[in-house]
Amino acid sequence: MERQEFERKESQLEASNKTLRANLQELKGRKAKLRSQVQDFTLSHYHLAEENEQLKVRAQTAEAHVQAMEQKYTDQKGKWCEFGVWLVEMxxxxxxxxxxxVAEQRKLRELTDATQVxxxxxxxxxxxVEACPLVERLRxxxxxxxxxxxTICKQVLAVVKSYYTRADLAAAAGGIAQxxxxxxxxxxLDEAEPIAVKMTEFITLEEK
Structure with a gap:
């Protein structure tokens, strides 16, 4: 019965190890995807903001120019017809x-809503609690x-350690650098692989 129990625990450990690997792969993929989305959003945000400022400046310049021309053509009543044509064009x-x-602002709102998710x-x-700016949250x-x-890795390793106190989990405890x-x-992964072997050796020692 003890042997069957150890074999069952060994099987559970192997399943947990596979699940941990799958979770690590998935988290790594999500990390890369989020990093790419942050970069894309940041570039798009700055690009749209710059274009918006340029449009504001151009609109202000056009408005100032119209006002100046209105004054000029008020003083030159003989050119009202020409001024009228120009005013229509402006x-x-x-x-x-x-x-x-307006279209650029709509694009910015759509991009903001998508990245908010x-x-x-x-x-x-x-x-x-007041939320941080969206760009900072994505960063x-x-x-x-x-x-x-x-955190997930530590919790899984803690469960493993509780079953097999003699196991050396140093290869997995450090985690993966960002x-x-x-x-x-x-x-x-190659370094973490021996953890399963150590678990098997430990089970053999306990059986003796």
Whole structure:
């Protein structure tokens, strides 16, 4: 019966190890995806903000120019017809600039709404607490995902250690660095693999 119990625990440990690997792979993928989304959103945000400022300046310049020309043609009543044609053209141009600005603002709102979902998925704002700017929340998202992964790993390792107190879990306890490359990640998995072997050796010792 003891042997069957140890074999059952060994099977549970192997299943937990597989689940841990799958979780680590998934978290790494989410981390990379979030990092890419943060970069894309930041670039788009700054680009749209810059275009918006340029449109404001152009609109102000056009308005100032119209006012100056109105005064000029008021003093030169003989050119009212020419001024009227020019004024119509400027009005059409101003309307186009206005519609363009509205379209850019709509794109910015849509992008903000989409990224808000990503930010809330990683760090849901607490009720009654003023939320940080969206750009800062997205910038902090990869670190929060990494922290969550580290917490999950520690909890899983704690369960393993509670079953097998003699096991050396040093290879997995340190976790994975935030800037871990694919090559280093593969090496980490190779180093963590002996943990399962140690568990098997421990079970053999207990049986003796």
């Amino acid at each position: 009005s059409v141009s101003s309307r186009k600039q206005h519609f363009l600005r 990503v930010a809330n998925a990683v760090d849901l704002p607490k009720e009654g 902090d998202a990869p670190a929060k995902v990494a922290g969550l992964a580290k 800037n871990c490359s694919d090559e280093s990640y593969s090496q980490y």
